Amino acid sequence: MQAEGTQHPLEALLTQEIQCTERLLECLEAERSALARRDMDALEQTNQQKIEQTQLLKRLERQREKIVSELGFETGSRGLRQCFKSLPQHENLNRLWQQIMANIESCQTGNLTNGGILESNRQHVEHALCILRGQSGSPSLYDTNGGTSADLGQRELGKV
Secondary structure (H helix, E strand, O other), X not given: OOOOOOOOHHHHHHHHHHHHHHHHHHHHHHHHHHHHHOOHHHHHHHHHHHHHHHHHHHHHHHHHHHHXXXXXXXXXXXXXXXXXXXXXXXXXXXXXXXXXXXXHHHHHHHHHHHHHHHHXXXXXXXXXXXXXXXXXXXXXXXXXXXXXXXXXXXXXXXXX
16 A cells, blocks of 8 residues: 555656657657758757657556556556556546657657658659759659669760
């Protein structure tokens, strides 16, 4: 039995998960800014921080699953909800969990946005390279390996 006024280990862990997801959101915002500025040093640093936060979040998730399992519940979302209901702090636990889920959804959206920026930049670079090579960039033709190629037999820019 837990003394009144003390925090349940699950509450403390969920609070840590919230903090971790908030730091991950900050990393994604910094990554988006670095992509916009094309600052490769900042992008590399941000990527490392993002990896560290993701690894920490996984460790916290394993700890949460262990606590829930030790309390006799399944580790999935259904078991987690049942576990919360069984504890006197259930309202706070539910509130913390909802914040974690909202943060994770924001992280997924931010990650997709950053991925879209990267893909757009990649396409621009690819298009510029096609122009420099004297390729039109489209239409694409199939090569002998089944891949596509925009090379229509044109000469590279700068070659006579």
